[in-house]
Amino acid sequence: xxxxxxxxxxxxxxxxxxxxxxxxxxxxxxxxxxxxxxxxxxxxxxxxxxxxxxxxxxxxxxxxxxxxxxxxxxxxxxxxxxxxxxxxxxxxxxxxxxxxxxxxxxxxxxxxxxxxxxxxxxxxxxxxxxxxxxxxxxxxx
Amino acid sequence: xxxxxxxxxxxxxxxxxxxxxxxxxxxxxxxxxxxxxxxxxxxxxxxxxxxxxxxxxxxxxxxxxxxxxxxxxxxxxxxxxxxxxxxxxxxxxxxxxxxxxxxxxxxxxxxxxxxxxxxxxxxxxxxxxxxxxxxxxxxxx
DNA sequence: CTTACTGCAAAGGATTTGCAGACTA
DNA sequence: TAGTCTGCAAATCCTTTGCAGTAAG
Numbered sequence: 283x284x285x286x287x288x289x290x291x292x293x294x295x296x297x298x299x300x301x302x303x304x305x306x307x308x309x310x311x312x313x314x315x316x317x318x319x320x321x322x323x324x325x326x327x328x329x330x331x332x333x334x335x336x337x338x339x340x341x342x343x344x345x346x347x348x349x350x351x352x353x354x355x356x357x358x359x360x361x362x363x364x365x366x367x368x369x370x371x372x373x374x375x376x377x378x379x380x381x382x383x384x385x386x387x388x389x390x391x392x393x394x395x396x397x398x399x400x401x402x403x404x405x406x407x408x409x410x411x412x413x414x415x416x417x418x419x420x421x422x423x
Numbered sequence: 424x425x426x427x428x429x430x431x432x433x434x435x436x437x438x439x440x441x442x443x444x445x446x447x448x449x450x451x452x453x454x455x456x457x458x459x460x461x462x463x464x465x466x467x468x469x470x471x472x473x474x475x476x477x478x479x480x481x482x483x484x485x486x487x488x489x490x491x492x493x494x495x496x497x498x499x500x501x502x503x504x505x506x507x508x509x510x511x512x513x514x515x516x517x518x519x520x521x522x523x524x525x526x527x528x529x530x531x532x533x534x535x536x537x538x539x540x541x542x543x544x545x546x547x548x549x550x551x552x553x554x555x556x557x558x559x560x561x562x563x564x
Numbered sequence: 565c566t567t568a569c570t571g572c573a574a575a576g577g578a579t580t581t582g583c584a585g586a587c588t589a
Numbered sequence: 590t591a592g593t594c595t596g597c598a599a600a601t602c603c604t605t606t607g608c609a610g611t612a613a614g
Contacts, residue, residue, distance in 0.1 A: 303570075405528055414550075
């Protein structure tokens, strides 16, 4: 997990070997406003750098490295079978996901921000996943 | 979703066509103490009825039918790439999942039971997913 | 220079689907 | 009987892996 005192937002992590591909993935992920799937990122890469010859496997491997160091969070969302990745910008976020159009609506606060402890005995809680689901304005019946 | 006034716990849902396979899946799922993957259920089926010649596709198809009517909840858990299915017994449950051994520890109450509304604007919340993760007693460093 | 990273293609694993036969209501 | 459900096998889709060549420090 990320314990670096000198960690700066917007800079490529110092404890991860820098490569052209990783920098590009970093850029895409840090400028995204919501979680992206590996395939989303891959397509984005193809548009940005059509001649670079990226491979989807590189995307997965890079994401795994980022995740391992705690820079990226991997989640799965209701209504989709694939994984989504989000750059952990300081504090985490949660979403309300529309069951029909799959739109993601970020929640302002995390209700669990100040109650991380003591929910279960004999268990050290290091994090949580929270997702609300239902129907957004346009999809409501 | 399940709106039947005469719904009884422990009975096979009246609004789903009853077949030998579905009854068996129903039985397994309603007597399970925690979420099962489709493969878990399939293996269970093989043990219980070795000569029946079940197919894994039947399991998936039956689960989809149960889910569609709101009898079964499909989730994905941190640390695993597959889906887990749980019979919705009246009220839902949440779990703390160990990042190391993947043990599931049920939470006593759902912190969201009484605050379903108003977390996001223009969004009708119909449910939520909550999962705590960390390390259980035996896996703690 | 040495080690780690990448592209490519093939493998893997979970889940879905087409089809003809079997079963339920 | 009519329509749905099932088993089987093949097909998908997402994700991972092996390998030989390439790039980073």
